[in-house]
Amino acid sequence: MMVRTAGLAVVLAVAVTFLSGVASAAETLKPGAEAPAFELFGVDYRYHSLEGAAEARARVLIFTCNHCPVTVSYEDTLVALGNEYQPKGIQFIAINTNPADMVAADGFPQMIERAKEKNLPYPYLYDETQKVSRAYGATVTPHIFVVGPEGTILYEGAADNRRREPNYLADALDAILAGRPVPDASTAEFGCTVKYRPEPREAQGE
Helix, strand or coil: CHHHHHHHHHHHHHHHHHHHHHHCCCCCCCCCCECCCCEEEECCCCEEECHHHCCCCEEEEEEECCCCHHHHHHHHHHHHHHHHHHHHCEEEEEEECCCCCCCHHHCHHHHHHHHHHHCCCCCEEECCCCHHHHHHCCCEECEEEEECCCCEEEEEECCCCCCCCCCHHHHHHHHHHHCCCCCCCECCCCCEECCCCCCCCCCCCC
């Protein structure tokens, strides 16, 4: 009986850990919402902003990190999509949601190493305060938002259907380039929970 109780405690602890990142996030922005502006520092030692890519036909924001196995498994897919669609006028931007004090492997020096290792064809930015991640309501890594030229969100969710069709992100970008409505504009994101810092009580309205 003691073994069963201990096992249950472990399961509950894991569940709490898994959900903790989601519980600290703001409500996820959905298609039609206005995309919050931001300016963040990147691994190229330059600041990048949403407005700085305003001339693009769309902007793909990838909330990501270094350590998550799901994110790592999708890096090559996202790099390939960036190489395919950026010449067509789609700007990709990766944003690391996890500061080093929450996950050491997600620190800025590790970001630089990862960008070089994967030869990222797009900016990789550090959301050290997590304000941008919270503003969009990113819950997992990777969590993708596509912002149109008017500044509204056109797609939110996963890159694909867990390695199966439909390929949600590619389909959304093809629709945008063709001037069609985005099919499946909001899909279920999946990955590792964003490791949010606990918010001060004042910020929680307590």
